[in-house]
Amino acid sequence: MVATWPEPVERVSSYLREAGAEARIHEFPEGTPTAADAAAAVGCGVERIVKSLVLVCDGRPVVALVPGDRRGDTSKIGAAVGASSVRVAKAIEVEEATGFAPGAVAPFPLPKVEDVLMDSDLFRHELVWAGAGSPHHIVGIAPGELARVAQARPLDVVIDETYDSTRPKES
Numbered sequence: 001m002v003a004t005w006p007e008p009v010e011r012v013s014s015y016l017r018e019a020g021a022e023a024r025i026h027e028f029p030e031g032t033p034t035a036a037d038a039a040a041a042v043g044c045g046v047e048r049i050v051k052s053l054v055l056v057c058d059g060r061p062v063v064a065l066v067p068g069d070r071r072g073d074t075s076k077i078g079a080a081v082g083a084s085s086v087r088v089a090k091a092i093e094v095e096e097a098t099g100f101a102p103g104a105v106a107p108f109p110l111p112k113v114e115d116v117l118m119d120s121d122l123f124r125h126e127l128v129w130a131g132a133g134s135p136h137h138i139v140g141i142a143p144g145e146l147a148r149v150a151q152a153r154p155l156d157v158v159i160d161e162t163y164d165s166t167r168p169k170e171s
Helices: 007-019 035-042 074-081 091-098 120-124 143-150
Strands: 023-027 049-057 060-067 086-088 115-119 128-134 137-141 153-155
Touching: 007 023, 007 128, 007 137, 007 143, 035 049, 035 128, 035 137, 049 074, 049 091, 060 074, 060 091, 060 120, 060 143, 074 086, 074 115, 074 153, 115 120, 115 143, 120 143, 120 153, 128 143, 137 143
Parallel strands: 049 128, 060 115, 115 153
Antiparallel strands: 023 137, 049 060, 049 086, 128 137
8 A cells, every 4th residue: 555645745746856856755643843843853953954934025925944943034035035025924825825834834846936045054954854745744855955946045044043942932
C-alpha cells in the first residue's frame, strides 16, 4: 500500500521534482506547527527552521523567509519591495495568496506572489528546513537551492535580535 500525501504537500513535491531540486520532504505525524516543534522533530537548532511569513505590501502579497529564531522586520521588507504600507496578512489572505493554510505555508510554489525575500542568515547553514504544505510535513534543502526554487531575493529582512518563541511574553 502506498500512502498519499495531502494535496498541498503533493503540490510542493511536484514543484520540487519539476525544478530538479535536491530536497527531501519528511513527514512527522506529531506535527511541526511551530519553529520549535519543527526543530525538535528534525533534531536541529531553531535557527535552521525557515518561517514563511506572508505580508501585504501596498496591497500585494509578499513572502519573507526568515530563520525560526528571528522575527521579520516589516520596515526592511517594505523597503525591499518599495512599499509604503506593510502589514502581516490575515489568515484568509495567506491562503488566497499562497494556496496554503496559515501555519503550513511552503516557500514554493507561490504563483500569486511576485516577491519572495530570503534572509541572508539562512545561508550560514548547510541545510535548512522549511514548511512543505501541511503542519506535518517539512522539506530539508540547502539554502542556495531554496533561494533558487523559491526564486527568492537574499537580503537582511529580520529584526536584529534573536528571540525564544517558547518563552512567555513579559508583561
